[in-house]
Amino acid sequence: MQWRNLYRGFFMGISDLIPGVSGGTIAFILGIYDELLASISGFFSRNWKKHIGFLLPLGIGVGVALLSLSKVIKYLLENHHAPTQFFFLGLIIGVLPFIAKQADVKRNFKAGHFLLIILLGVALASTAFIKPLDATPIMVLTGSNAVGLFFAGWAGSMAMLLPGISGSFILLLLGVYSTAIGALANLNFPIIAVIGAGVIVGFIVSSKAISYLLTHFTYVTFAIIIGLILGSVVVVYPGMPTGGAAIALSIVTFIAGLAVAKLFSSPNKASIVNK
Template sequence: MQWRNIYRGFFIGISDLIPGVSGGTIAFILGIYEQLLTAISGFFSRDWKKHIGFLLPLAIGMGGTLLIFSRLIEYLLKNYHAQTQFFFLGLIIGVVPFISKQVNVKKNFKIGHFLLVLIVGAALASLAFVSPQNYGTITKLTSSNALGLFLAGWAGSMAMLLPGISGSFVLLLLGVYSTAISALSNLNLPIIAVIGSGVVVGFIVSSKVIRYLLDRFKYVTFAVVIGLIIGSVFVIYPGLPEDGTFLMMSLLTFFIGLLVASLFSSFDNKSSL
């Protein structure tokens, strides 16, 4: 068992609670992105036993975080929204040099790759101007809303594995983010089970697709990944606080995020892209 994956799952779980912050980006920061894709894809095959040691501690860390910290994240986003977002901005921006170095952008990227980065980044950044749907918080599971919640979980989990695209932000756009957070905070097991089932299906499908693209079209895929990460900066940027104290706190959390990304990239990234 790779027990240190518990703390990695902790960070991925925290990111998945924040609209705009991608669990895939955090997996890149932690140096386990490709291993994560391989393990998820391989777990649903005949070779599942050799991947359980990687995935189980990760799942424990993520699951525990989602249950324990959902209320804390609600509190931070409500009372310290800018500071929380600036911390994750630092994390996201801090991972770009690491990915660029690993894939050797200067050597392997052509003009077409840079254009793809620009196009994908602009497309994702445009989501910052999209107004999320608001259907209220669903607290009771019915036959009419079960399918919608399942499909929302599916869409959200597919986004979670793509660096730069936040599963929580997708849930927000679909109008079910408040329902998911409320279900986790209050242990509404029927709703958690339905959304969770969609999440599992999404993980299976997207891990295989992304793994295939990395194997066949590595540099094109990484151009898309870098574009998604850069574009996500515009999605989660909360604006500068007008209050001087809050502004200084936001800048501080931003630099802490940069530092954390740098530390993880330096000491915890041993997988080769």
């Protein structure tokens, strides 16, 4: 068992509670992105036993974060929104040099790659101006809303694995975020189970697709990832806070985010893909 994945999963779980912050980005920061994709894809095969040692501690860490910190994250976003968002901005921006090094951008990127980065960055950034659906949180599970919650979990989980796209933000756009965060905070297990089932299916599908792209279209995929991460900066940016104390705290949390990204994005880490 890779028990150090407990803390890695914990960090990924925290990120998945924040609209605009991607668990895939955190996996990149922690240097486990390729192994995460391979383990999710391989777990649902005949060789599932060799992947459980990686996934089980990771899943426990994610679950502990989701169940224990949903109320904390809700409090921070409601009462200290800007400093919280600036911390994650630091994380997101801080991982870009690591990804650029992995892709060896100077040597491998052509004009088309940079154009793809710009197009995807602008496309994702534009979602910051989309008004999320206003939806009353679902408290009681029925046959009709279960289908919608399942597919919302599916869509959210596919986004979770892509660096730069937040699963929570997708749930927000679909009008399901308040239902999901409320179910976690109040331990509404039927709703958690339905959304969770959609998440599992989404993980299976997207992990195989992303692994294929990284193997066969490595630098195009890196360009896509970089574009999505750059676009997510606009989505996460909360605007400049008002008041000297809030500005100072936001600067501190931003620097802390950069430092955490630098700490985990060691230049000595193994390559994300075998190029």
